[in-house]
Amino acid sequence: MLLTVNTAVELTCFLVAGICLHRDESAAWKRMIPYLGLVCLTEMAGIYLRRQLHVSNTWLYNLYQYVEMTVIWSFLYYHLKPYLKTGKWYYLILAALLLVFVTETYIRGWYVFANISASVMSVVFIVACLYYFLLVIRDDHYVELRVHAPFWWISGTLLYYFGSTASNIFFDYLVSDAVMNLPFPLRYIVFNILNVLLYCCWSYSFLCRYRQRNSSSSSV
Amino acid sequence: MQISSKEFLFLFSLITLIFLIAPLFLIYYISLYNKRKKKHMEEKEELKKAFEHELLKSQMEVREQTLKTIALDLHDNIGQLLGLTIMTLSAINPDDGQRARERIDAATEFAKRSVKEVRALARLLHGEEQLSRGLVAAIATELEWMAKARQYQVIYDHNVPEIPASRDKETMVYRLFQESLHNIFRHARAKEIRINLDYRQQRLRLAIADDGVGFNVPEVLKMQKGMGLHNLHKRAGMIGGEAVIHSAPGAGTEVAITIPYG
Numbered sequence: 512m513l514l515t516v517n518t519a520v521e522l523t524c525f526l527v528a529g530i531c532l533h534r535d536e537s538a539a540w541k542r543m544i545p546y547l548g549l550v551c552l553t554e555m556a557g558i559y560l561r562r563q564l565h566v567s568n569t570w571l572y573n574l575y576q577y578v579e580m581t582v583i584w585s586f587l588y589y590h591l592k593p594y595l596k597t598g599k600w601y602y603l604i605l606a607a608l609l610l611v612f613v614t615e616t617y618i619r620g621w622y623v624f625a626n627i628s629a630s631v632m633s634v635v636f637i638v639a640c641l642y643y644f645l646l647v648i649r650d651d652h653y654v655e656l657r658v659h660a661p662f663w664w665i666s667g668t669l670l671y672y673f674g675s676t677a678s679n680i681f682f683d684y685l686v687s688d689a690v691m692n693l694p695f696p697l698r699y700i701v702f703n704i705l706n707v708l709l710y711c712c713w714s715y716s717f718l719c720r721y722r723q724r725n726s727s728s729s730s731v
Numbered sequence: 732m733q734i735s736s737k738e739f740l741f742l743f744s745l746i747t748l749i750f751l752i753a754p755l756f757l758i759y760y761i762s763l764y765n766k767r768k769k770k771h772m773e774e775k776e777e778l779k780k781a782f783e784h785e786l787l788k789s790q791m792e793v794r795e796q797t798l799k800t801i802a803l804d805l806h807d808n809i810g811q812l813l814g815l816t817i818m819t820l821s822a823i824n825p826d827d828g829q830r831a832r833e834r835i836d837a838a839t840e841f842a843k844r845s846v847k848e849v850r851a852l853a854r855l856l857h858g859e860e861q862l863s864r865g866l867v868a869a870i871a872t873e874l875e876w877m878a879k880a881r882q883y884q885v886i887y888d889h890n891v892p893e894i895p896a897s898r899d900k901e902t903m904v905y906r907l908f909q910e911s912l913h914n915i916f917r918h919a920r921a922k923e924i925r926i927n928l929d930y931r932q933q934r935l936r937l938a939i940a941d942d943g944v945g946f947n948v949p950e951v952l953k954m955q956k957g958m959g960l961h962n963l964h965k966r967a968g969m970i971g972g973e974a975v976i977h978s979a980p981g982a983g984t985e986v987a988i989t990i991p992y993g
Contacts, residue, residue, distance in 0.1 A: 641757075644757065644761050647761060647765070648761065648764055648765075653765070653768055653769050653772050654765070656761070656762055656765045657762075666754075666758050669754045669757075669758075670751065670754050670755070670758075673750050673751070673753065673754045674747060674750050674751040674754070676750050677743055677746040677747045677750055678743075678747065681739075681743055684739065685743070697740050697743065697744065701744075701747050704751075705751075708751075
């Protein structure tokens, strides 16, 4: 049973991205298609490892976290770039994130989920999202946010990473036997809700992007 | 103190809920702020359009006023001079050499004065050029014509150093000046008009005072016939300034227009 709420919503988002972005002129937006493909593969492989082979899938999610921090940070930076004077922040923050991740996986090993790196990454992404909102407010130019693709992509990202902060902070306790043996897997439910919110926002942003491209090409 | 797993999960759910609601509120707030930004921009655009419309109206009125002055001058001044020239020339008797020479000299003098008047009129015809020489000069020209046509004692004081050119504001102020003068001609029955143009602390102040019959300002403003006064307030406000009208029955009137300049 590879189809769960998470995989269903991820697959849907992947399909929407494939339809809406495959002809997009921006390479950054186009990169979301292979990234979402990778998300689906990771999720399914994770389920397969745990349910069919009954082995730990933590190393897979640790590996995925490396891709996640690079792709999400790059895409966030892509939206902030027009407002920034220098490009050094991109490399500085990416290097810092990688350093935390490599140090944690080196100390705790690949078979323990790198939740400290996940927390640091979440904080960085939240700050970047909030900074983007600040720039939107301060910008003299008006944009129709209702159909503004970057706004919805960043809103989804903010909801997901802000919402998962508590899960990251209490990760060790949430995966302890005392909590895991409870009748309802709360952490799993929280991540289901967060994933639905994230991929709904992203799918909508891809649709906005598609509409924007079509309306601009038809008006030429 | 140790908490049970169930209590922890309740706490965890609560924190997660708060962490979810907070960004939702933030997104909602930004959307709301953005809507207000749109409204503000639309209002700004409307104000800009209204200003442009009023500016165009002022330019038309300045031209109209110039044409009226020219028509009046053609009729009262140049027309009279040319009429006199014709009369003088037609009265020449070639047999009476001495009288004929005197009349030819007089006709020549009338013709010369007509040419001078026509040249002055030609200058005035370029109504917009008056303002290209600056507000001080434009007001002086207007007063010069007024002094010729009407019986007023005019006192014009100005203390305006080099100020940055702002064509739109100058047009508006000039039109406000014309409007104020027009009000004096129509209603004031004044003998003396004092005009003061002053520039200090990046503010231009134009005061037009008369010793006429005056009026009750609030009363006139309430009535429909106070449209000219409303226009003074409206136009001064459009260029970021204000028009203050001081008047009382029998005590003359002073219109003071102050605008930020530079």
